[in-house]
Amino acid sequence: xxxxxxxxxxxxxxxxxxxxxxxxxxxxxxxxxxxxxxxxxxxxxxxxxxxxxxxxxxxxxxxxxxxxxxxxxxxxxxxxxxxxxxxxxxxxxxxxxxxxxxxxxxxxxxxxxxxxxxxxxxxxxxxxxxxxxxxxxxxxxxxxxxxxxxxxxxxxxxxxxxxxxxxxxxxxxxxxxxxxxxxxxxxxxxxxxxxxxxxxxxxxxxxxxxxxxxxxxxxxxxxxxxxxxxxxxxxxxxxxxxxxxxxxxxxxxxxxxxxxxxxxxxxxxxxxxxxxxxxxxxxxxxxxxxxxxxxxxxxxxx
Amino acid sequence: xxxxxxxxxxxxxxxxxxxxxxxxxxxxxxxxxxxxxxxxxxxxxxxxxxxxxxxxxxxxxxxxxxxxxxxxxxxxxxxxxxxxxxxxxxxxxxxxxxxxxxxxxxxxxxxxxxxxxxxxxxxxxxxxxxxxxxxxxxxxxxxxxxxxxxxxxxxxxxxxxxxxxxxxxxxxxxxxxxxxxxxxxxxxxxxxxxxxxxxxxxxxxxxxxxxxxxxxxxxxxxxxxxxxxxxxxxxxxxxxxxxxxxxxxxxxxxxxxxxxxxxxxxxxxxxxxxxxxxxxxxxxxxxxxxxxxxxxxxxxxxxxxxxxxxxxxxxxxxxxxxxxxxxxxxxxxxxxxxxxxxxxxxxxxxxxxxxxxxxxxxxxxxxxxxxxxxxxxxxxxxxxxxxxxxxxxxxxxxxxxxxxxxxxxxxxxxxxxxxxxxxxxxxxxxxxxxxxxxxxxxxxxxxxxxxxxxxxx
Numbered sequence: 001x002x003x004x005x006x007x008x009x010x011x012x013x014x015x016x017x018x019x020x021x022x023x024x025x026x027x028x029x030x031x032x033x034x035x036x037x038x039x040x041x042x043x044x045x046x047x048x049x050x051x052x053x054x055x056x057x058x059x060x061x062x063x064x065x066x067x068x069x070x071x072x073x074x075x076x077x078x079x080x081x082x083x084x085x086x087x088x089x090x091x092x093x094x095x096x097x098x099x100x101x102x103x104x105x106x107x108x109x110x111x112x113x114x115x116x117x118x119x120x121x122x123x124x125x126x127x128x129x130x131x132x133x134x135x136x137x138x139x140x141x142x143x144x145x146x147x148x149x150x151x152x153x154x155x156x157x158x159x160x161x162x163x164x165x166x167x168x169x170x171x172x173x174x175x176x177x178x179x180x181x182x183x184x185x186x187x188x189x190x191x192x193x194x195x196x197x198x199x200x201x202x203x204x205x206x207x208x209x210x211x212x213x214x215x216x217x218x219x220x221x222x223x224x225x226x227x228x229x230x231x232x233x234x235x236x237x238x239x240x241x242x243x244x245x246x247x248x249x250x251x252x253x254x255x256x257x258x259x260x261x262x263x264x265x266x267x268x269x270x271x272x273x274x275x276x277x278x279x280x281x282x283x284x285x286x287x288x289x290x291x292x293x294x295x296x297x298x299x300x301x302x
Numbered sequence: 303x304x305x306x307x308x309x310x311x312x313x314x315x316x317x318x319x320x321x322x323x324x325x326x327x328x329x330x331x332x333x334x335x336x337x338x339x340x341x342x343x344x345x346x347x348x349x350x351x352x353x354x355x356x357x358x359x360x361x362x363x364x365x366x367x368x369x370x371x372x373x374x375x376x377x378x379x380x381x382x383x384x385x386x387x388x389x390x391x392x393x394x395x396x397x398x399x400x401x402x403x404x405x406x407x408x409x410x411x412x413x414x415x416x417x418x419x420x421x422x423x424x425x426x427x428x429x430x431x432x433x434x435x436x437x438x439x440x441x442x443x444x445x446x447x448x449x450x451x452x453x454x455x456x457x458x459x460x461x462x463x464x465x466x467x468x469x470x471x472x473x474x475x476x477x478x479x480x481x482x483x484x485x486x487x488x489x490x491x492x493x494x495x496x497x498x499x500x501x502x503x504x505x506x507x508x509x510x511x512x513x514x515x516x517x518x519x520x521x522x523x524x525x526x527x528x529x530x531x532x533x534x535x536x537x538x539x540x541x542x543x544x545x546x547x548x549x550x551x552x553x554x555x556x557x558x559x560x561x562x563x564x565x566x567x568x569x570x571x572x573x574x575x576x577x578x579x580x581x582x583x584x585x586x587x588x589x590x591x592x593x594x595x596x597x598x599x600x601x602x603x604x605x606x607x608x609x610x611x612x613x614x615x616x617x618x619x620x621x622x623x624x625x626x627x628x629x630x631x632x633x634x635x636x637x638x639x640x641x642x643x644x645x646x647x648x649x650x651x652x653x654x655x656x657x658x659x660x661x662x663x664x665x666x667x668x669x670x671x672x673x674x675x676x677x678x679x680x681x682x683x684x685x686x687x688x689x690x691x692x693x694x695x696x697x698x699x700x701x702x703x704x705x706x707x708x709x710x711x712x713x714x715x716x717x718x719x720x721x722x723x724x725x726x727x728x729x730x731x732x733x734x735x736x737x738x739x740x741x742x743x744x745x746x747x748x749x750x751x752x753x754x755x756x757x758x759x
Contacts, residue, residue: 124350221545266521267522267524
């Protein structure tokens with residue numbers, strides 16, 4: 001039982017990071033009906049910039065402090081936010097009126113650009129990340145289960161950010177505008193909403209969340225390299241679809257389910273099956289409930 | 303369409319002319335017999351195993367410069383053409399093909415990783431170009447054909463060494479295994495460790511696996527912890543091992559970790575940190591080994607590379623290149639078949655990693671050392687384990703019965719250990735450690751996983 005709970009703790013921690021990345025997919029999809037495949041690589045960029053900010057540009061990693069960690073995170077968020085803005089401005093905006101497939105291919109192109117451009121610029125060698133004053137070996141026991149402070153931090157930060165995001169979307173003017181654009185862009189434009197600005201805002205918001213996820217992931221798993229965004233990105237996408245793409249709570253739920261499934265499959269079945277299971281879940285959900293667990297089954301207007 | 307074919311024709315023509323020139327160039331070399339001898343090198347200079355490639359490259363360069371400085375081979379200088387494969391098996395195969403067909407190399411040095419050597423070997427074999435892998439320990443590598451050699455021992459021996467060390471020296475009864483299923487090397491070592499540990503009276507309490515590139519191992523480690531082993535054998539590569547070590551401590555698994563030569567990199571400690579302290583791994587040589595041959599090599603290497611300490615990959619690459627050049631000197635002429643024959647006859651080549659003799663399967667027979675990861679990531683020499691039938695003829699090379707008292711066994715000829723050497727707290731292996739590698743070799747397995755799978759979109 002204790003082992004089961006221990007696996008659950010690890011799963012929830014991993015799932016909360018997937019959820020943070022999934023939010024970026026879900027928001028962009030909600031507003032643009034575009035799957036931004038480059039999102040996983042913006043997540044990588046978040047970790048990588050965190051590494052640069054803490055180990056290259058400053059000596060933060062040598063003497064980690066909370067203040068320093070927050071500064072590192074803010075730098076990483078700013079860089080990722082800018083990258084998200086630029087990708088949308090120069091990659092997706094010119095294609096907005098072309099068929100959706102064109103944008104999708106561009107998204108895949110950006111993904112590869114960031115991955116292999118990253119290999120070229122940063123070098124393909126993995127680096128050790130250590131910007132936080134705590135490490136995952138700092139733990140406390142609860143009922144025989146050891147919980148690390150990083151796990152708590154991951155879940156805590158994810159929940160806080162999700163609440164903030166929820167408030168932005170449902171209780172702010174910008175959020176109202178986002179929902180309007182999501183509902184019908186041309187009508188929203190007629191209502192005086194600056195669509196370009198709203199879409200840019202959505203990309204920046206999603207990329208900033210990815211940067212935070214990148215910092216948390218790198219702190220929990222310590223390794224940073226240019227291809228690290230690939231699998232977490234894909235899994236977060238699965239989480240977003242699982243929960244109902246376009247739905248913020250759905251992304252959270254999907255992330256948690258996926259994180260738990262992965263840990264439990266790895267521990268009770270075989271580690272070699274965990275990815276196969278993760279993607280089987282995607283296929284099953286799509287077969288049974290195409291709109292995802294919390295997705296609205298609204299028929300697409302033709 | 304017509305324009306395209308025209309372009310195509312032009313391209314073909316260009317290629318044809320290029321080939322012709324190449325052949326003429328080759329002819330000239332043969333005629334003059336004073337032109338440089340071209341040797342190809344394939345290594346992972348970048349990628350997750352980048353230090354493997356760069357260390358090996360330094361070792362090869364050092365050996366090459368020494369031979370060239372001493373007048374070369376048969377009056378000809380050696381030129382090493384090094385290509386980077388980025389740690390990708392397909393790239394290793396492409397690089398080997400390129401070196402053979404467009405550079406016309408006489409011999410190939412590389413790769414470090416068994417998976418990549420297995421991709422290169424068929425190309426070398428088909429072209430009858432002798433290939434010497436410095437550090438690929440998987441048995442299958444030299445089984446590809448009679449042109450494939452290695453300057454290191456094979457997996458069964460490493461798995462055996464660690465099993466022997468765990469039972470005889472650490473007195474362990476229960477161990478668990480965590481192996482990388484995507485890596486021939488890891489699967490091979492795990493299998494042999496499993497067989498030998500059981501044969502020596504131990505018990506394998508859990509057998510888990512991961513895929514290289516994974517970052518979360520907590521599920522497997524939590525299971526291993528509940529099986530309560532006294533040690534965990536992780537025959538993987540350093541990046542994964544560093545992460546595993548940290549997570550092992552996080553889930554409360556505090557037993558010593560055991561591993562193989564894939565651990566040997568500065569990055570290991572950079573990623574794993576203190577979590578690795580008190581762990582052991584088998585290796586090809588130790589810089590702390592006080593034998594004069596090794597200390598002389600370490601000094602030369604440091605001088606050549608700005609104080610950098612040679613890791614075992616550098617030492618093995620140095621030996622692989624040295625062995626190849628030695629064979630070239632003995633060969634009747636500098637052609638693939640002649641160099642191959644000379645390589646096959648290598649006997650008691652005095653390498654820095656020990657006296658090397660080629661067995662009939664073109665594998666090097668030589669001793670292994672066990673190192674302990676000490677405070678601050680310093681590797682401490684913890685013992686040497688000999689294969690069977692290996693004569694300890696040279697007193698300067700004899701294994702130290704007790705590394706704490708090197709002077710006693712070394713006599714007056716041995717220098718003191720390198721400054722900063724931490725005395726090893728562990729006893730050296732029991733005298734019975736010099737035993738059968740043959741046993742181990744026969745238990746070696748032939749299975750493996752398809753190599754060269756990469757995460758793809």
